[in-house]
Amino acid sequence: MSNAYANLFENENTFFKTLSEADVNVEYVIQDIDTEDDEMKSFLFSLGCFKGETLTVISILAENFVISIKDGRYSIDSDLAEVILI
Amino acid sequence: MKVALTGNPNSGKTTLFNAITGKIEHVGNWAGVTVDKKEGDIKKSLNKSSLSMTAVDLPGAYSMSPFTSEENITRDFVKNEKPDVLINIVDSTNLNRSLFFTTQLLELGIPVVVALNKTDMSRKKKTVLDVARLSKALNCPVVETVSTKSSQNGLEELILKVVEVRGSAQSVPYISEKVDFSQAQSVQSSDRRRYDFVKELVGKVETRKIKSNQQTRQDAVDRVVANKWLGIPVFMLVMWSVFSISQTHVGPLFADILVGWIDGFYVLVESLLGGDVSPVLKALLLDGIIGGVGAVVGFLPLIMVLFFMLALLEDCGYMARVALVMDRFFKKVGLSGKSIIPMVIGTGCAIPGVMATRTIKNERQRRTTAMLTPFMPCGAKLPVIALFAGIFFNDAAWVGTSMYFLAIGIIILGALIVVRITGEKNARSYFILELPEYRFPSFKRAAVSTMSRAKAFIIKAGTIILLCNAAVQIMQTFNWQLQVVAEGAENTSILASISSPFAFVLIPLGFGAWQLAAAAITGFIAKENIVGTLAVVFSITNFIDTEELALISGSADVAGIMGLTTVAALSYLVFNLFTPPCFAAIGAMNSEMGDKKWLWAGIGFQFGMGYVASFLTYQIGSLFSTGSFGQGFIPGLVLVSTLVGYVVYLMKKGDSKTSLKLSVSAKGV
Numbered sequence: 001m002s003n004a005y006a007n008l009f010e011n012e013n014t015f016f017k018t019l020s021e022a023d024v025n026v027e028y029v030i031q032d033i034d035t036e037d038d039e040m041k042s043f044l045f046s047l048g049c050f051k052g053e054t055l056t057v058i059s060i061l062a063e064n065f066v067i068s069i070k071d072g073r074y075s076i077d078s079d080l081a082e083v084i085l086i
Numbered sequence: 087m088k089v090a091l092t093g094n095p096n097s098g099k100t101t102l103f104n105a106i107t108g109k110i111e112h113v114g115n116w117a118g119v120t121v122d123k124k125e126g127d128i129k130k131s132l133n134k135s136s137l138s139m140t141a142v143d144l145p146g147a148y149s150m151s152p153f154t155s156e157e158n159i160t161r162d163f164v165k166n167e168k169p170d171v172l173i174n175i176v177d178s179t180n181l182n183r184s185l186f187f188t189t190q191l192l193e194l195g196i197p198v199v200v201a202l203n204k205t206d207m208s209r210k211k212k213t214v215l216d217v218a219r220l221s222k223a224l225n226c227p228v229v230e231t232v233s234t235k236s237s238q239n240g241l242e243e244l245i246l247k248v249v250e251v252r253g254s255a256q257s258v259p260y261i262s263e264k265v266d267f268s269q270a271q272s273v274q275s276s277d278r279r280r281y282d283f284v285k286e287l288v289g290k291v292e293t294r295k296i297k298s299n300q301q302t303r304q305d306a307v308d309r310v311v312a313n314k315w316l317g318i319p320v321f322m323l324v325m326w327s328v329f330s331i332s333q334t335h336v337g338p339l340f341a342d343i344l345v346g347w348i349d350g351f352y353v354l355v356e357s358l359l360g361g362d363v364s365p366v367l368k369a370l371l372l373d374g375i376i377g378g379v380g381a382v383v384g385f386l387p388l389i390m391v392l393f394f395m396l397a398l399l400e401d402c403g404y405m406a407r408v409a410l411v412m413d414r415f416f417k418k419v420g421l422s423g424k425s426i427i428p429m430v431i432g433t434g435c436a437i438p439g440v441m442a443t444r445t446i447k448n449e450r451q452r453r454t455t456a457m458l459t460p461f462m463p464c465g466a467k468l469p470v471i472a473l474f475a476g477i478f479f480n481d482a483a484w485v486g487t488s489m490y491f492l493a494i495g496i497i498i499l500g501a502l503i504v505v506r507i508t509g510e511k512n513a514r515s516y517f518i519l520e521l522p523e524y525r526f527p528s529f530k531r532a533a534v535s536t537m538s539r540a541k542a543f544i545i546k547a548g549t550i551i552l553l554c555n556a557a558v559q560i561m562q563t564f565n566w567q568l569q570v571v572a573e574g575a576e577n578t579s580i581l582a583s584i585s586s587p588f589a590f591v592l593i594p595l596g597f598g599a600w601q602l603a604a605a606a607i608t609g610f611i612a613k614e615n616i617v618g619t620l621a622v623v624f625s626i627t628n629f630i631d632t633e634e635l636a637l638i639s640g641s642a643d644v645a646g647i648m649g650l651t652t653v654a655a656l657s658y659l660v661f662n663l664f665t666p667p668c669f670a671a672i673g674a675m676n677s678e679m680g681d682k683k684w685l686w687a688g689i690g691f692q693f694g695m696g697y698v699a700s701f702l703t704y705q706i707g708s709l710f711s712t713g714s715f716g717q718g719f720i721p722g723l724v725l726v727s728t729l730v731g732y733v734v735y736l737m738k739k740g741d742s743k744t745s746l747k748l749s750v751s752a753k754g755v
Binding site for chain 1 (some may be wrong): 121147148151153180181182183186187277278281296299301304305308309312313314364406409410411413414417423449514516517518520523614627
């Protein structure tokens with residue numbers, strides 16, 4: 001447990017910004033999905049949202065982010081946008 | 087032979103299923119319409135072989151590792167039931183994602199045929215696909231399909247290919263080297279290579295004119311309908327037009343005609359019976375069966391228009407946007423934006439509404455949504471609303487509309503209470519939803535779905551409702567000694583003595599008459615029964631066209647017969663709308679909640695909510711309209727305070743659970 005937390009603080013993620021700080025219409029490369037929720041992580045994976053892939057924020061609506069991954073459009077909330085590092 | 091339909095959510099599996107089997111399963115333009123598997127025989131016109139073929143429609147899945155419970159169904163079926171052939175429906179506008187699942191299916195050792203669906207949409211975007219090359223690379227037949235079209239849709243060729251590949255061994259185009267499934271790392275890196283394969287393949291077979299991350303007109307529409315400020319007014323306007331068209335404008339137009347026919351039938355049967363038939367039998371047939379069932383069927387046009395409008399709404403792609411708009415509000419009360427979809431479906435019928443909660447991942451959110459969805463007035467409650475609006479409020483449109491908004495208010499309040507009782511106030515969950523492309527809704531599809539639901543309604547009216555009305559008529563004709571009750575002694579009938587104790591509890595709500603209690607009770611069997619029973623117990627055959635009433639019941643004043651003040655009538659309406667739903671919907675709640683404690687708590691909550699809302703309506707209404715509280719104010723107040731006090735106690739208890747959880751997690755860190 002303590003190791004995992006130590007890793008969290010030491011890893012390079014702190015240098016990246018999160019998707020919630022992204023600009024609209026700019027293509028970003030995903031650097032990491034920073035969550036302990038493994039199910040969500042693998043779900044995002046099955047949509048094509050994982051490290052190394054690109055995504056674009058299409059618009060920000062009602063505290064939600066409309067994003068383009070692969071050839072699909074998804075709406076995600078700001079909590080989820082926080083864990084996608086770009 | 088068995089053919090399973092698999093593919094990503096909203097790739098058009100059910101539409102294709104309906105097209106090849108001729109069935110009328112529910113379709114809609116958002117991810118997660120189908121939550122259970124459906125079976126049907128493939129049409130003879132498509133099946134040129136001598137084999138009998140059964141198609142199995144499965145819920146959509148993005149991959150073989152399931153995320154929500156309905157994806158489990160798909161994986162388990164494909165893995166355990168060993169269908170002979172898999173049809174993999176691939177959304178041709180999103181090959182990059184869909185083919186990931188395809189590569190997983192190809193590894194199962196079951197022959198696969200790819201149906202490249204929605205090719206009309208990809209063509210519209212000027213995307214060119216090299217189908218022959220794709221087929222060669224995947225090592226399986228690929229057929230272009232447009233399952234929304236009725237001809238030249240590629241379905242005949244699809245079935246032909248299915249027969250062809252049966253029993254054949256397809257070699258896997260892409261072999262993922264030995265994966266150690268116990269190691270998440272190993273699974274991930276193999277999946278990553280799978281995606282690399284797909285990406286390379288799509289690069290070769292697809293030429294896009296419009297890049298998928300370009301802004302389109304669709305996105306511009308989203309910015310309006312899902313706008314921070316406009317989103318809610320747009321949603322309100324949409325729902326208001328659905329209900330006003332079905333209940334105030336188009337619906338009643340047809341209802342008038344239908345009611346004329348029913349009345350004609352009543353008169354015809356009456357004259358055929360002549361004077362020789364025993365009065366008891368005559369009353370059973372005329373008032374009990376024709377009158378009761380007729381009163382319910384008279385509202386069929388209103389319900390059909392409502393179903394038609396809802397089908398259009400579900401078909402155009404707007405539903406996912408409503409979920410987006412509602413997410414931030416529902417999050418505040420511990421639900422998810424996805425909770426709104428079951429509720430909108432619930433305005434048609436609570437059973438599919440409750441079943442639609444299955445796409446909600448979080449267990450507490452799912453159970454809470456299943457518990458609150460039935461508060462949304464369903465199609466069967468529509469006759470009750472229309473009846474009361476017609477009789478007591480001169481068909482005012484605000485009555486119906488306000489009931490829906492009251493329902494939303496009650497749902498929000500209910501969600502707040504549940505989240506505090508469960509002590510998960512601070513629990514967070516992520517929200518992600520695919521936004522399907524908008525399309526012009528199909529009138530044909532909506533009409534087909536409306537007709538199938540109308541058929542179900544008529545069958546229900548001819549069976550359950552008919553039986554209930556006959557039973558009510560018999561129970562009110564006889565007393566416990568099985569003698570016909572004398573005129574003026576109606577209080578001695580079986581029905582009266584059964585429902586009187588219930589009526590007593592309802593006095594503080596303004597409607598302590600046994601007839602009204604009886605109608606509320608039969609409502610639990612089917613909500614349409616409320617109208618049917620009222621028709622029987624008050625011997626009224628026609629609720630819609632009150633001008634014609636004079637012909638039959640000898641009085642145009644239905645309100646007078648029922649003996650209710652306007653305020654009490656509103657209270658009775660509130661009570662019937664917001665107490666528990668019919669038994670069938672309770673059954674759906676039971677299976678989706680999967681927990682008896684939740685089920686009973688849910689039913690108890692619905693009863694309490696209905697009682698309190700009705701009490702407040704009647705007593706506050708009376709205070710305003712007459713200047714003093716209504717009958718039974720004090721005992722009612724005691725009961726209501728006890729109910730509210732108990733809920734507050736549970737909420738306080740839940741709060742201490744919350745702080746406990748917080749301190750535990752604080753220690754954990």
